[in-house]
Amino acid sequence: MGKNPMNMSYIVGYGKKFPRHVHHRGASIPNDHKHYSCTGGWKWRDTHNRNPHNITGAMVGGPNHFDQFHDSRTNYNYTEPTxxxxxxxxxxxxxxxxxxxxxxxxxxxxxxxxxxxxxxxxxxxxxxxx
Structure with missing residues (x-):
């Protein structure tokens, strides 16, 4: 949970360095009391800003086979908590x-x-x- 080549935890909210751009609707869309369709949420999916909400405790997909991790919301292979x-x-x-x-x-x-x-x-x- 942080002892890896990236020196980061793949569990949201654990440690000092963890994923900030989690591919998760509840984490990436602000709570403005509006309903957004799937395509309506893309403007938040495609932004480079950090998620407005942390889903603390969720484990993301993690690194690839070269131990590289890209904290990018648009690449769900790395950042989606399944x-x-x-x-x-x-x-x-x-x-x-x-x-x-x-x-x-x-x-x-x-x-x-x-x-x-x-x-x-x-x-x-x-x-x-x-």
Missing amino acids: LAGNAGLVAALISLTSIAGTSGVDINTIFEAIPPFGPQNPPPPPPWKP
């Missing part, structure tokens, strides 16, 4: 929550129905008999 991209982050953070007296790992049991990724350990061998 449901699929954020689901794993949210699940991991939930599993680490803790309440007094618990270990802090999956206390909400949201992962108990997910089968293990790899093969299970084999059962122990039967006791040796001479």
